[in-house]
Each structure stands twice: as structure tokens, then as C-alpha cells.
Amino acid sequence: xxxKNNIPIKPIATVIxxxxxxxxxxxxxxxxxxxKDRLKNNSPGPFFVxxxxxxxxxxxxxxPEHFAPTGSSSYVHTxxxxxxxxxxxxxxxxxxxxxxxxxxxxLTAKSxxxxxxxxxxxxxxxxxxxxxxxxxxxxxxxxxxxHSAEGNVLIDSPRWSAPLAKQIKKMGGINxxxxxxxxxxxxxxxxxxAFNCERWIHQDDAxxxxxAEKQVIGIDVLSLRKNLKLIPTPGHTKxxxxxVLGDQQQILFSGDHLWWNPKKSVTVASKDYCWWNWTExxxxxxxxLDLEVHxxxxxxxxxxxxxxxxxxxxxEQTLRHxxxxxxxxxxx
Numbered sequence: 001x002x003x004k005n006n007i008p009i010k011p012i013a014t015v016i017x018x019x020x021x022x023x024x025x026x027x028x029x030x031x032x033x034x035x036k037d038r039l040k041n042n043s044p045g046p047f048f049v050x051x052x053x054x055x056x057x058x059x060x061x062x063x064p065e066h067f068a069p070t071g072s073s074s075y076v077h078t079x080x081x082x083x084x085x086x087x088x089x090x091x092x093x094x095x096x097x098x099x100x101x102x103x104x105x106x107l108t109a110k111s112x113x114x115x116x117x118x119x120x121x122x123x124x125x126x127x128x129x130x131x132x133x134x135x136x137x138x139x140x141x142x143x144x145x146x147h148s149a150e151g152n153v154l155i156d157s158p159r160w161s162a163p164l165a166k167q168i169k170k171m172g173g174i175n176x177x178x179x180x181x182x183x184x185x186x187x188x189x190x191x192x193x194a195f196n197c198e199r200w201i202h203q204d205d206a207x208x209x210x211x212a213e214k215q216v217i218g219i220d221v222l223s224l225r226k227n228l229k230l231i232p233t234p235g236h237t238k239x240x241x242x243x244v245l246g247d248q249q250q251i252l253f254s255g256d257h258l259w260w261n262p263k264k265s266v267t268v269a270s271k272d273y274c275w276w277n278w279t280e281x282x283x284x285x286x287x288x289l290d291l292e293v294h295x296x297x298x299x300x301x302x303x304x305x306x307x308x309x310x311x312x313x314x315x316e317q318t319l320r321h322x323x324x325x326x327x328x329x330x331x332x
Contacts, residue, residue: 032093033102041070045079046104047089053100056140059092061302062130067092074100091115097136097159113163117145117171120303121295125227125246126153128297135159135186141299143184144253146245150225151175154197155243155253156299157186165194176200178230180255181240182208183275184299200224202232205239216241231288233257235281236274242288249294257284258318259301267314268301269322282322289315 033050042048047066049059051073059067059074066089068077080089090111093101116132126148134140135158144155145168154177158164168174174195179185182205189211192199199212206215216222216239219232224243232241236256243253252258261268269285271278293311296304306314 031099032108033100035102038102039073039075042076043079045076046107047076047079047093048102049073049075050100050102052098054098054136054139056097056134057300058095058097058134058140058142059101061142062095062132063088063092086110091118091132095132095134097134097140113161114167116161116164117167120144120297121251121305123246123249123251126150128245128251128295131158131164133158133161133164138184138186139300141184141186141256142297142303143186143299144297145171145174146228147171153178153224153228153243154191155297156180156184156255157188157191160187160190165191168195173197176224178224178243178253179205179209179212180242180253180257180299181205181237183237183256185209188212200230202239202241204234205237233281233284233287235269235277235284238276240276240281240284244291244293248292250292251295251297252288252291252293254296254298256299257281258288258296259298260296260304262302262304266321267296267304267318269318271322271325278326282319285315285319285322 037050038048039051053073055073060069066076066078066080067074080086086107093103117129120128120130126146129145129147131143131145141156143158146153152172152174154174156179174197176197177188177192177199179188179199179201185208188199188209198214199209200214201209201212203215203217206212216230216232222230224230227246229244230241231244234240240255240257242255242257245251259268269281274281289312293306
């Protein structure tokens with residue numbers, strides 16, 4: 001999903017001067033699963049998922065060609081074939097928050113811990129990268145980096161990774177961290193300390209990151225900068241919010257408010273994973289109907305690219321589905 005011609009895209013060094021920051025000394029060698037704990041449903045071959053898998057979905061979100069969910073864990077459904085496919089599977093291995101993916105040493109020796117962040121899309125308001133290095137503390141949630149001449153913004157926190165921090169430092173560091181909700185704060189404190197940057201979180205979720213320098217209050221839209229807005233979307237948690245990049249061909253960083261379901265071809269708001277108030281979450285979905293979203297980039301679940309005019313139609317379908325599910329007692 002985040003590759004060009006199936007080849008990992010390394011971040012481009014920026015002309016912005018590097019900040020003189022001392023990065024926390026944390027060992028981040030690539031950890032792997034144990035062969036003795038290999039799950040039986042893995043396809044025969046070198047790559048495997050072991051019993052420590054927490055079913056967060058990070059592997060099949062980044063490499064659905066080789067990994068898939070079973071409902072209780074992930075597994076290798078098809079072994080990679082050829083160098084490019086092996087490189088893609090190795091991205092999933094590095095990204096796994098609990099080191100539940102394994103492969104032989106002769107293959108992992110080809111991997112590089114500094115492959116992240118990976119370019120997702122270019123945008124006039126800032127290029128967007130997937131950070132990788134998912135954190136167990138946020139149940140493997142995705143985090144994103146907006147690379148902009150106005151300063152870089154981290155959307156939700158990956159686990160602390162010295163290799164990732166070095167790459168981000170080459171790109172100009174981090175000016176701001178946006179924490180979309182309480183579940184995905186992960187190692188925000190390490191990132192804030194390393195780059196001396198301010199953190200934003202909604203007041204109603206602020207107890208998850210009490211050190212955060214800035215709080216969003218109420219439900220009014222906040223312009224963080226010219227082309228980046230924060231929209232409170234209470235529901236999944238009381239303090240959930242989304243970030244919107246750009247005025248046209250918008251990129252929506254949705255946290256756990258919305259994600260894409262490729263099997264049903266529908267944008268999902270989940271009652272099953274609503275921790276605070278389902279009625280309010282549906283109202284929050286309605287708040288986003290007038291956006292012109294080109295990319296949906298969630299914390300959990302699949303990302304998706306929309307054609308012009310598809311976003312509003314997709315959200316209206318989401319609301320109709322949610323209404324039927326609510327009336328019938330079903331959950332997503």
C-alpha cells in the first residue's frame with residue numbers, strides 16, 4: 001500500500017537544518033518470532049507468525065498480499081516470491097509491535113531498520129509518510145508523519161525507535177505531535193523529548209497524556225496551521241478527534257473514528273469498538289460529510305484512496321449501515 005512499484009521508498013533528506021537534539025538511547029534491533037511457537041495455519045515456507053500475535057492487524061494492513069487475519073490472530077497466507085515481495089514482508093516483520101513475525105536469518109539480514117518512514121502520498125500541503133514501528137501500547141496503531149516546509153507533524157505516536165528517529169531527524173525533526181485520542185498515545189513522551197516539540201490532545205482525553213502542552217477544548221474546529229485542521233469527533237472516546245490536511249484533495253487522519261473495510265467496500269464506524277458513546281460517534285461522522293477526502297488514513301484498519309465525489313457517498317452509506325445495525329442490535 002505504501003510502496004512504489006512494490007519497492008520501499010526511503011525518505012528524502014530535506015534542506016531544513018537539523019535540530020541539535022539528543023535522541024534517547026534505546027536499543028531497537030529488529031526482534032523476531034520464535035519458530036517453536038509457529039502457528040499451524042501459516043503457509044509452508046520461511047515467513048511465519050507465532051502464538052504471541054495480538055491480532056492488531058499491522059502486518060496485513062501493510063502487506064495484505066502475504067498476511068491476513070483469522071479472527072483471533074494473523075497468519076501468512078501466501079509466502080513471498082522474489083526479492084521485492086520478500087522486502088515487503090520484511091516491512092511487516094519490522095512493523096510488528098510484539099515481534100510475532102519470523103523469518104530465517106539469511107532473509108532478515110537483507111532488512112534494514114531505517115526503512116521507515118515510507119512515503120504514502122505527496123500533497124501541496126505536505127507529503128505524508130507511514131511511520132511503521134507500531135506500538136503494543138496502542139495495540140499496533142498506525143502513525144503518520146506530515147513532512148512540510150512549515151514544520152513536520154506527527155499524527156499519533158509509534159513506539160520509540162532510534163532508527164526511525166534518525167530518519168525523521170534527517171527530514172527536519174518534529175514540530176508538533178497530534179494525539180487523536182487516548183488509545184494511541186504510545187511513546188509520545190519519548191518523541192516529544194527527543195524533538196522538543198509540543199503535543200496536542202483533546203481536553204476530554206488529556207488524562208492519557210497529561211504532559212501534553214496543548215489541549216483542544218469543546219467541539220469547534222481548530223486550525224493548527226494554514227492547511228491543517230483538527231476536528232473533534234467524540235464517540236469512540238470522549239476526546240476523539242481527526243486531523244484534516246489540505247483544502248482540496250484532503251487527507252483525513254481518522255484515528256479510530258473511521259477506517260476502510262475492503263471486503264465490503266465501505267467506510268466503517270464501529271459500534272463494537274466504540275468505548276464512549278455510539279450516538280455521539282454517529283453525529284461525529286455526520287460532521288465530516290462536507291469534506292472532500294482523497295485519502296483516509298486511520299489508526300487501525302485499512303487506509304483507502306477515494307475518487308472525487310466518492311467520500312460523501314461512502315459516509316452516507318456508513319450512516320445507513322450504522323442505522324440498520326443499531327436498530328437490529330448488530331455490531332460491526
